[in-house]
Amino acid sequence: MNVLVIPDAHAHPNHDNKRFDRLGEYVARKWPDIVVCIGDWADMSSICKHNSKLAMEGQRYELDVAAAIDAQTRFFAPIRARKKKLPRFVMCLGNHEDRIDRISHEDPQLQGVISIDDLAFEQFGWEVIPFKETFHLEEWCFSHYFASGVMGNPISGDMAARNLVKKNHESCVQGHSHLMGHFSETTARNRRLHGVSVGCYSHPDQVEGWNRNTVAKWWYGVVWLHNLKGSDASVAFVRAEDI
Numbered sequence: 001m002n003v004l005v006i007p008d009a010h011a012h013p014n015h016d017n018k019r020f021d022r023l024g025e026y027v028a029r030k031w032p033d034i035v036v037c038i039g040d041w042a043d044m045s046s047i048c049k050h051n052s053k054l055a056m057e058g059q060r061y062e063l064d065v066a067a068a069i070d071a072q073t074r075f076f077a078p079i080r081a082r083k084k085k086l087p088r089f090v091m092c093l094g095n096h097e098d099r100i101d102r103i104s105h106e107d108p109q110l111q112g113v114i115s116i117d118d119l120a121f122e123q124f125g126w127e128v129i130p131f132k133e134t135f136h137l138e139e140w141c142f143s144h145y146f147a148s149g150v151m152g153n154p155i156s157g158d159m160a161a162r163n164l165v166k167k168n169h170e171s172c173v174q175g176h177s178h179l180m181g182h183f184s185e186t187t188a189r190n191r192r193l194h195g196v197s198v199g200c201y202s203h204p205d206q207v208e209g210w211n212r213n214t215v216a217k218w219w220y221g222v223v224w225l226h227n228l229k230g231s232d233a234s235v236a237f238v239r240a241e242d243i
Helices: 018-030 061-080 095-106 160-168
Strands: 003-006 034-037 088-092 127-129 135-137 140-143 171-174 180-186 192-198 221-226 234-239
Touching (some): 018 061, 160 171, 160 180
Parallel strands (some): 003 034, 034 088, 140 171, 171 192
16 A cells, blocks of 8 residues: 655645646656645635734735635646546645634634635545544554644654654654654564654745744655555655656
8 A cells, every 4th residue: 555645735825836736747647545635735824823914914815715726626637637546535634724713713703604614625535634633544643743742732843753653652644844754663563663754845935934944944745655554664755846
């Protein structure tokens, strides 16, 4: 079983979605068994509470939604053109999609007006995993991020891949930090565990106040998990420019 993991893609109305054309063509060529998006497909910058009022000027919820839908349209077009049984598509919602739920819960006037359903993930064919929940496949766990400690903060930093294994004692795949990392070890029972931090697939020109001092560390591309069902599963990173 071969799984393709799409890291945080951050479809954004201020940046073109051409990378999703290439990604769809790549999937159509390689045809994985399962495609897992690790979350933050949609950026939803118009409802980001970390932005200043100046940064929010001109941003609109409708444009954010349209960017996410356009990205899916571009992505699925070459895949569906193959006219064969589709791979399984799984969407692990991220904190950027969760912005919709958070703002609608904080403002009762928005209840029933906006929702994650606006992003049309299920209509495009994704199985949707709620934010902070875990998708289990064979002996692997997938989530936008895994929490550490009683405060529930994301496992992050340069040692995130190692900490995924050391804290969860499972093979785990996460996004969120936009950093690339892979750590593996064998248990006393000869079970191989992997921790994978998958980087991002966002537009390389998306540099804003919130990421200006970290973007140089980001890794752009997709990640393959090969032979997931076997005992010798392997991890391969493919750079965005090689897609």
